[in-house]
Amino acid sequence: MSADASTLALERAVREDGPSVLATLIRHLGGDFTLAEDALQDAYAVAVVAWPRDGVPAVPAAWLQTAARRKAIDRLRRSNGLSERVRTLEAIAARDGSALTPSPHDLLVNESSALTDDRLRLIFTCCHPALALPGRVALTVRSLGGLTTAQTARAFLVSEAAVHQRLLRAKQKIAAAGIPYRVPPDELLPERLKGVLGVVYLIFTEGHTASEGQELSRPDLCAEAIRLGRLLARLMPDDAETLGLLALMLLGDARRAARVGPLGESIDLAGQDRTRWDARRIEEGLVALDGAVRLRRPGPYQLQAAIAAVHARAPSVAETPWAEVAALYAELHRREPTPVVAVNLAVAAGFAEHPAAGLALLDRLGEEPTLRRYVPLHAARAEMLRRTGDLRGADIAYARAIECSANDVQRADLSARRSAASSEI
């Protein structure tokens, strides 16, 4: 076995098996995140030496599980006084057999629902509502996505020390406050699952439209969110909104290449070259959405995915069935009467009927205090004024949108539109 091949195998195991090994280990250690992470790191260190020498194990996940468990026992022994946990672990380890090779038991466990449950436990614990939101996000990305602290810091444009601090605080609270390591019972499940989906979607939107900085999107975060979405959809195949969220993320991400021009400028739906949309992402998204719809339990993620699906199927903006889009937004607005949805409803109505209809809706929204600095509202007003021929009004609205934006790419794009509109005056 060449060192390179075993290094690659270990890198893959860290990325693909690490989170599930960690999830099971935390359960065996009675919910102790920190000890589980340390023991898993120890196991990786052993693998770095052992795999090039002995060969890559047939089932790397089982090997890592066994090695990490032993390392946890060592660590517990060294710290003394935790004899009960040592005994529990030793009982489990006794079943492993003496050599560091996967036992039939581990092979079995790998495919069984126990592993599924462990990963769900990990997700629900990382996204527990008693943790601060940045801590939930960091812990989810770090534990389940398998991103390193450095990668997590880069993805969220914060310092490594800040991520480290968030992780530390979250893990301390899980331990000290007694946050249970479990899938919530039925009465809590709907609410908690909503929270989990919210964290995953937050990771996606942070990647999709970076809220600050120079780049429009951070694809690594999108990919991470989609990976988590696929995992959740596999673990909870009967939840319609879980499938809806996966569909929404896939359909949104499908447009990524077409959203940014050669100079890094953003391109809106109307200007996008639809041949650059990722057909495989769209296909996977549509399949997920179909699966969701078949469960007959509509919700906000499914409605947003359905809107994205209408766009994905339409050959151009002109040939888009805007009345259908407007109807979907109206239903979404009925369930979630947020200003953001209201802006989108107004835009769709402007296309479905007449720009003046959309404009009337937008003007009413503009009076909301929370929306005074909402960039999409001002940008949408500008576009619609331009379409009605009010170029001076459009110029003022563009100026307002630019003033409110904190994203360099978005500002440059708005400035370009403003110049184009004012040249028509």
Next chain:
Amino acid sequence: MLYTLLIYGDPSAAPDYESPEGQAEMQHWMSYTQELAESGQMKAGEALHPGQTATTVRVRDGETLHTDGPFAETKEMLGGFYLIDVPDLDAALAWASKMPNIDYGSVEVRPVVSFEQ
């Protein structure tokens, strides 16, 4: 695990004790306490007199200082507490969310330090 449920509220937001709403809330406190006691999870629970009856004590440079009033002057004052023994935080949060004054007050759930390992 042991948790304290620290019950905060703005006294001016509470219904007048004499009013029907005040009487209803009183009933609610009694039934809540009874339910908690019957669950076997209540270790202690007391209501406190208002903040203006409080005396705050400090010793600085060997001198004992007494201040009339609570430690921190805030609108929401500590009005009482329960000490409960439940399996985990979710169970403690469930009791907190059923607190009779939860619609206008707040409950701080604090785990109690265990010195045994």
